[in-house]
Amino acid sequence: MGAGAVVAGSHNEGYLQFIDPARTWYNNKRIIKLNAWIVLLLITASTNGYDGSLMNSFQSLPLWKSYFGQPHGGKLGLLNAIQNIGSLAAYPFAPYLSDGLGRRRTIWIGATIMIVGVAIQSASQNLGMFIAARFLIGFGLTFASNSAPMLVTELSYPLYRAQLTALYNSLWYSGNIIASWTTFGTEFIPNNWAWRIPSILQGLPSVLQFFLVLWVPESPRWLVSKGHESRALQTLAYYHADGDETDPLVLYEFNEIKAGIELDRTVAANVGWKSLYRTPGNRKRMTIIIAIAFFSQWSGNGLVSYYLNAVFDTIGITNTTIQLLITGILAIWNLFWAAGASFLVERLGRRFLFLTSASGMLVFFVFQTVCSARFAVTGNPATAHAVIAFIFLFYASYDLAFTPLIVAYTVEILPYNLRAKGFNVFNFTISLALIFNQYVNPVALGKLGWKYYIVYCCWLAFELVFLYFFIVETKNLSLEETSALFDGEDATRAMHNAVTEVRHDDLHDEKGSSTYTPTNELKA
Incomplete structure (x- = not known):
């Protein structure tokens, strides 16, 4: 699932539109x-x-x-x-x-x-x-x-x-x-x-x-900030979506984290x-x-x-x-x-x-x-x-x-x-x-x-x-x-655009298995 689909809903709804009520x-x-x-x-x-x-x-x-x-x-x-x-x-x-x-x-x-x-x-x-x-x-x-x-x-x-x-x-x-x-x-x-x-x-x-x-x-945000994006995605998926890395909520969170950290560093x-x-x-x-x-x-x-x-x-x-x-x-x-x-x-x-x-x-x-x-x-x-x-x-x-x-x-x-x-x-x-x-x-x-x-x-x-x-x-x-x-409308707009532009095929930028367990996390 591409990131564009993740942010397809109203931006004002934010993460709420991707919450699974079950x-x-x-x-x-x-x-x-x-x-x-x-x-x-x-x-x-x-x-x-x-x-x-x-x-x-x-x-x-x-x-x-x-x-x-x-x-x-x-x-x-x-x-x-x-x-x-x-x-x-x-x-x-x-x-x-x-x-x-x-x-x-x-x-x-x-x-x-x-x-x-x-x-x-x-x-x-x-x-x-x-x-x-x-x-x-x-x-x-x-x-x-x-x-x-x-x-x-x-x-x-x-x-x-x-x-x-x-x-x-x-x-x-x-x-x-x-x-x-x-x-x-x-x-x-x-x-x-x-x-x-x-x-x-x-x-x-x-x-x-x-x-x-x-x-x-x-923290997934700390992991992203240190370049461990695969581990961050796996952590979010394991605890927020039963391990599903393509879950819309997980992708929305992950893309937003990446975009937010990048925005802080540059814009x-x-x-x-x-x-x-x-x-x-x-x-x-x-x-x-x-x-x-x-x-x-x-x-x-x-x-x-x-x-x-x-x-x-x-x-x-x-x-x-x-x-x-x-x-x-x-x-x-x-x-x-x-x-x-x-x-x-x-x-x-x-x-x-x-x-x-x-x-x-x-x-x-x-x-x-x-x-x-x-x-x-x-x-x-x-x-x-x-x-x-x-x-x-x-x-x-x-x-x-x-x-x-x-x-x-x-x-x-x-x-x-x-x-x-x-x-x-x-x-x-x-x-x-x-x-x-x-x-x-x-x-x-x-x-x-x-x-x-x-x-x-x-x-x-x-x-x-x-x-x-x-x-x-x-x-x-x-x-x-x-x-x-x-940070005003410009930062909000830049944040929204950054999230939209992130693609799911960029997520797996690290080598190794995408299988996540708490033991893997501890060793890391």
Whole structure:
């Protein structure tokens, strides 16, 4: 079948016109197998979520605080920030490994480093060991988290790409839940295993990836970029069409990938770091990406994510068991809303979710501020309970977009040749925002109390206005179609023409058998 037949339908329909309705995630063995591999990639976010909750929970454990000399102020800020400092140290290398060695090998390297870090953290005898271990965990996490979501979005069956990529960051809360409830249970252990056990469990996702991730199929887009076009076609055919290399969907995907990468290299000149801001389309991409990265950490959620116990103190909730219980329930609540929103991204669209999320956060954070102020004046326990209620409602709003979409939206609006570098900038921005939060929030809360919330109320209003004017709708588009959307009509037309001109007789440009198995992929 020639490529002309592949693109014969309306271009606006994109890949949807080639989807076989009989081929779904629950009745096709190869899509089920593919999704199982993708779950192994998704748990990378669980490691990150586990760490965020772990430090929050440790700060409520008297044994942990006593063992490490009651850390507070700048020392507590360093303990929370050191993981992100480790991440910063790895950022110069992560995109080169992702693009050079491949997505899955980079994940394996990151998992290996994190296993070493978790081992040192769990065996820590002093504060210095604990800090060094958290640096290593952050260093390894950068490699894994740079490649994992890109591999998810580049490998997924196209009908489920957006949902699975959105689910990636939503599973941050799965790690959050495990850490919260593990620490809640080990609180009653009368020795240092109360904090060593939760620390050991942090390494479980990395151990699974260490043994299994090299069996995951490599990204077809990475394979095409390295000249392995036959392997890319075979991978797409094996997982997306039961091995049929002439399937219309497979040919459409393959031709579009080839055309998109070639367009990036020539027409759009999307290579190198300077290309991140060289064209109007790329400048718009990076403006959105950097903004949503900051917004994801500077929306008031940082107060809860890392300093929930300090927030509790400002409203009179000081019992350790109650603090850990609320933390654990909040994690389950967050996962429910974030996962639910992940499955609605193609139905409701990105703009709707972002704007609804920002509006809800603004309203409920204002109410939280008012109730915190009332508690400070009156000491009425009812207002403290209202603060907790508004924290839950605030997070339900946050989870509509800023949990599922920040990663998914970032990787889908970046063209292939800039994806690793642009996503690295996204992660770098988050680390900067987190380091600022982790040093400033405890100091500001200590000095200003509830008045510090007013800063975030003003910032949330700015976020809503920014999102209204800048977020571009991308639902029901392939990665290459989304990429062309940002580069104007000329790029869209060039992309369409390039796909049309690719011929099926150009596909087998490598020697060797076209028979594909996962074992062949691993050896390659």
